[in-house]
Amino acid sequence: MKILVVNAGSSSLKYQLIEMDNEEVICKGGVECIGIEGSKISHKVNGKEYVIEKPLANHTDAFNLVMECLTNKEYGSISSPEEISAIGHRVVHSGEAFTTAAYIDDKAMKDLESIAHLAPLHNPASLACLKSCKSIVDCPNVCVFDTAFHSTMPKKAKLYAIPYEDYEATQIRKYGFHGTSHKFVSQEAIKYLKSKNLPYSNIITCHLGNGSSITAVKDGKCVDTSMGMTPLDGLIMGTRCGCIDAAAVEMLAEFKNMSTKEMTNYLNKKCGFLGVSGVSSDFRALCKAIEEGNERAKLAFDMFAYQIRKYIGSYSVAMEGLDCIVFTGGIGENGPVIREAVCDNLGFMGIEIDKEYNKKAPRGELVDVSAKNSKVKILVIPTNEELVIARETEEVVKSL
Ligand code: ADP
Numbered sequence: 476m477k478i479l480v481v482n483a484g485s486s487s488l489k490y491q492l493i494e495m496d497n498e499e500v501i502c503k504g505g506v507e508c509i510g511i512e513g514s515k516i517s518h519k520v521n522g523k524e525y526v527i528e529k530p531l532a533n534h535t536d537a538f539n540l541v542m543e544c545l546t547n548k549e550y551g552s553i554s555s556p557e558e559i560s561a562i563g564h565r566v567v568h569s570g571e572a573f574t575t576a577a578y579i580d581d582k583a584m585k586d587l588e589s590i591a592h593l594a595p596l597h598n599p600a601s602l603a604c605l606k607s608c609k610s611i612v613d614c615p616n617v618c619v620f621d622t623a624f625h626s627t628m629p630k631k632a633k634l635y636a637i638p639y640e641d642y643e644a645t646q647i648r649k650y651g652f653h654g655t656s657h658k659f660v661s662q663e664a665i666k667y668l669k670s671k672n673l674p675y676s677n678i679i680t681c682h683l684g685n686g687s688s689i690t691a692v693k694d695g696k697c698v699d700t701s702m703g704m705t706p707l708d709g710l711i712m713g714t715r716c717g718c719i720d721a722a723a724v725e726m727l728a729e730f731k732n733m734s735t736k737e738m739t740n741y742l743n744k745k746c747g748f749l750g751v752s753g754v755s756s757d758f759r760a761l762c763k764a765i766e767e768g769n770e771r772a773k774l775a776f777d778m779f780a781y782q783i784r785k786y787i788g789s790y791s792v793a794m795e796g797l798d799c800i801v802f803t804g805g806i807g808e809n810g811p812v813i814r815e816a817v818c819d820n821l822g823f824m825g826i827e828i829d830k831e832y833n834k835k836a837p838r839g840e841l842v843d844v845s846a847k848n849s850k851v852k853i854l855v856i857p858t859n860e861e862l863v864i865a866r867e868t869e870e871v872v873k874s875l
Contacts, residue, residue: 476872477501477558478865479545481538482565483604485596486511488537492545492552492559493865500861501552504544506537518544525550534600535607542611561615562608563868565655565860566601567706568594569620571646576619576867578875579605587618593646594705615875617868624654627696632793635704649708651700653682653804655863657690660803660856665695667841668799673852677794679787682858683813684804685713685756689783691790699793701786707743710782711775713756716746717782751775758806758813780816787817791824799852800826808857809838818853825850 476496482489491503502520507513514531517524518541525544531537545551545559553559564579570590577583587605591598601618608616625633633649634642642648657680668675678692687710690700701709711717719742728738749756752772754764764772791797801807802814811833818828827849836842836855845853 476560476869477553478561478563478868479559480563480565480861480864480868481541481604481608482861482864483534483600485600488534488541488604490541491861491865493861495560495865495869498862498865502545503861504541506531506540509534509537516540516544518550520550520552523550533607534603535610538604538607538611556612556614559612559614561617561868561872562612563864564601564605564608564616564618565621565864566618567597567621567652568650569622569626570650573618573620573623574626575623576617576871578871579609579616579618583618590646615872617871619655619864619867621652621654622650624658625649625651625690625697625700628699632699647704649700649703651688651690651697652702652706653686653688653690654697655860655867656680656682656803656858657688657692657697657700659860659863660801660858661690661692661695663841663856664799664801664852664854667843667854668852674798676798677791677796678799678801679790679797680801680803681783681786681807681817682804683783683802683807683810686715687712687779687804687806689786689790691793693794699790707739710786711751711778712747713758714744714747714749716742716750748775748779751778758810762810762812776813776816780813783813783817784821787821787826788824797824797826797851799854802853802855803858808855811836811844814844814853814855826853827851828853 478493478495480491486509488506492501494501504518506516509531510533515526515528517526545553570593572586572590587602591602605616660680661678664678665675676694680690682688686706688700688702691698707715709717748761752761752775754760754772761772761775806813814833815830818826827846829844829846833844836844839857842855844855
């Protein structure tokens with residue numbers, strides 16, 4: 476069974492065609508600048524990249540071009556669209572409408588439309604892409620939500636202390652994001668810990684990338700996570716401020732003379748590593764600036780490590796124990812320096828990292844960087860969100 480995984484942004488569309496028999500990626504690519512100048516597709520297959528530059532007015536144009544590449548006589552991977560058994564869509568926000576991956580029929584389409592406003596930068600793009608896919612390829616479409624893995628959070632963890640009837644009327648609460656990643660790495664960690672006869676009940680997964688979030692996974696289920704109603708909450712990130720006093724936002728808005736919308740944009744795009752360091756939102760650039768003695772870059776780094784440590788402390792209490800910490804995402808997988816800073820001096824919690832091995836551990840595979848005497852396992856696990864989407868899509872399609 477071949478499944479096409481698509482991930483639509485407001486001006487982008489990433490895709491992977493996956494053969495589910497062996498879970499191999501047949502080809503993948505991305506369309507950029509949809510609806511704006513400079514639109515193009517980069518299609519990768521068998522180690523080669525094909526780039527086509529072409530005006531693309533909307534997601535339908537973009538998806539048509541994806542299908543042209545997939546079925547191209549010279550470098551295509553399928554001879555006709557019928558070879559695609561299903562399309563799995565990454566959708567950022569599920570609101571209260573969905574708690575698991577869902578087959579998209581007319582009713583589900585209406586439900587999706589009704590929650591589009593909850594993630595105005597993301598969900599409308601997914602909807603546009605979904606409509607294009609439905610009109611161009613005749614196969615089941617399944618939505619896999621970033622928020623779904625977190626739907627098991629108890630109310631005491633997911634509600635904000637606003638009047639209950641306002642929560643009921645607006646659905647405003649903590650949802651959490653990066654769910655497919657937290658799900659994938661926690662399941663991989665459980666497999667690994669089981670294979671070593673180690674405890675696997677209490678796991679903290681740290682997804683650290685441009686966007687970062689931390690999740691407490693008890694007995695395979697999410698019980699708390701750091702992002703909120705939107706991905707702005709929680710940790711300091713590349714350009715997002717993370718947790719901030721809501722009343723300070725009003726003060727900042729007055730100082731900057733900004734509207735609410737402008738303020739939200741500022742908190743999402745101008746803050747975080749970029750705002751604190753004044754250097755870059757990119758973790759590698761931050762580390763380079765630290766080496767050159769930039770104190771604000773060091774401050775941004777220290778804030779990041781400090782906040783991750785605080786989450787590890789609070790989630791250990793939330794789960795009443797800790798068996799394993801997982802690092803994933805661009806920074807978590809490739810940044811030994813942040814793993815060391817996070818785990819430093821936490822021996823009192825049974826957390827001991829093997830500093831030497833952590834530095835030289837191979838990349839691109841599961842590695843155990845905990846010291847021999849560490850009670851808590853410290854794992855680095857490459858995430859694979861597309862594979863989770865493909866697996867869940869397959870499961871939904873098989874149950875139809
Ligand atoms: P996104 O949230 O956009 O998916 P990624 O998970 O790809 O982001 O992570 C991007 C971050 O990972 C950037 O801050 C980048 O600097 C960092 N990163 C990527 N490769 C490395 C590396 N080799 N060493 C340190 N940081 C890295």
